[in-house]
Amino acid sequence: MSNTHHPGYPDFVSTLVKDHPRDEAMHLAVGGEFEALGQLEKMLLIHLGLRPEDYLIDVGCGSGRLARPLSGYLTGPYLGIDVVPELIEYARGLVGRDDWRFELADGFRIPEKDGRADIVCFFSVFTHLLHEHSYLYLAEAKRVLKPHGRIVFSFLDFAVSSHWDVFQSAVDTVPELSQPLVMFLSKDAIHAWAGRLGLKVEIIQDGDVPHIPLSSPVAFSDGKVFEGKGKLGSRGQSVCVLRA
Numbered sequence: 001m002s003n004t005h006h007p008g009y010p011d012f013v014s015t016l017v018k019d020h021p022r023d024e025a026m027h028l029a030v031g032g033e034f035e036a037l038g039q040l041e042k043m044l045l046i047h048l049g050l051r052p053e054d055y056l057i058d059v060g061c062g063s064g065r066l067a068r069p070l071s072g073y074l075t076g077p078y079l080g081i082d083v084v085p086e087l088i089e090y091a092r093g094l095v096g097r098d099d100w101r102f103e104l105a106d107g108f109r110i111p112e113k114d115g116r117a118d119i120v121c122f123f124s125v126f127t128h129l130l131h132e133h134s135y136l137y138l139a140e141a142k143r144v145l146k147p148h149g150r151i152v153f154s155f156l157d158f159a160v161s162s163h164w165d166v167f168q169s170a171v172d173t174v175p176e177l178s179q180p181l182v183m184f185l186s187k188d189a190i191h192a193w194a195g196r197l198g199l200k201v202e203i204i205q206d207g208d209v210p211h212i213p214l215s216s217p218v219a220f221s222d223g224k225v226f227e228g229k230g231k232l233g234s235r236g237q238s239v240c241v242l243r244a
Contacts, residue, residue: 009084009128009180009181010083012029013029013086013087014086016028016029017086026063026086026087026090027063027065029084030062030063030065030087030124031124032221033220033221033233034063034065036219036221037233038065038068039216039218040212040214040218040226040230040231040232040233041066041069041121041123041232042066042069042070043213044152044212044232045066045070045121045152046073047213048119048150048152048203048241049150050074050118051076051118052073052074052075052076053075054074054076054118054119055076055077055078055079055116055117055118055119056070056074056076056077056078056079056117056118056120056121057078057080057081057110057112057117057119057120057121057141057144058078058079058080058081059081059120059121059122059137059141060081060082060122060123060125061081061082061088061091062087063087063090063091063094064080064090064091064092065123066121066123067080067091067094067100067102068094071095071096071100076118077099078100078101079102079103079110079117080100080103081103081104081110081111082102082104083104083105088102088103088104108133108136109140110140110141110143112144114143115144115145115146115147116146117144117145117146117149118145118146118149118150119149119151119152120141120145120149120151120152121151121152121153122141122151122153122154123153123154123232123237124154125137125153126153126155126183126185127154127155127156127182127183127184127237128180129181129183130181130183131185134183134185135193135197138151138197138199139197142197142198142244145244146244147244148243148244149244150202150241150242150244151199151240151242151243151244152239152240152241153240153242154207154232154237154238154239154240155185155240156182156183156184156185156207156237156238157184157185157187157206157207157238158184159186159187159206160206160208160236161208162207163207163208163235163237163238165235166235167182167184169182170182187204190204190240194242199243199244200243200244201240202241202242202243203239203240203241204239204240204241205238205239205240206238207232207235207236207237207238208231208236209231209236210226210229210231210236211229211239212229212231213228213229214226214227214229214230218230222234
């Protein structure tokens, strides 16, 4: 995928690499809370039906936040794609799975044949894409899914009050142009896209409500601990599941 599709993100990563030790830069590049969010994403996918033998495609895999905890669970194929070469390289080395693929994204294509994947996930991806680009990616995800496979993505929603701070932060940094694009989705848009693509909306979960069953507590750097059930971060991105 060309950098023009992700305004500010490659430059943002380059700045982090210059200003921080490599591990810290790679963790900050995907929003911080690397360990906690990776565990939450993994447990969410398992809750949604990801089996050890399944094929998962992780679009926007970043520096391996999800891939790392999955490497001890997923015995089946994995494909992670991202637009930043430094993140791909780091993720590949971090996971150390020779049977897994990490590839640089090319346009809004997923480098896989039709009907191969059990789940395609987009964590914190549509939050940084124009709506047209998110729609193109959903069409690609449908193409590579097996019959009845699932698409899982997180998103920001103006209807969820805890997401407002993300929007306000983006407004405050507009003059600097130093942060990746921040985009919100509405439930109406999701239903409209799914209808056009022939996908069924299976779940839309508001992000401010803990909904991920946890097999163990998940701790954040600020001392907050999720037990029993968790959500995708302190503000909790909302989650949608679409079925082919």
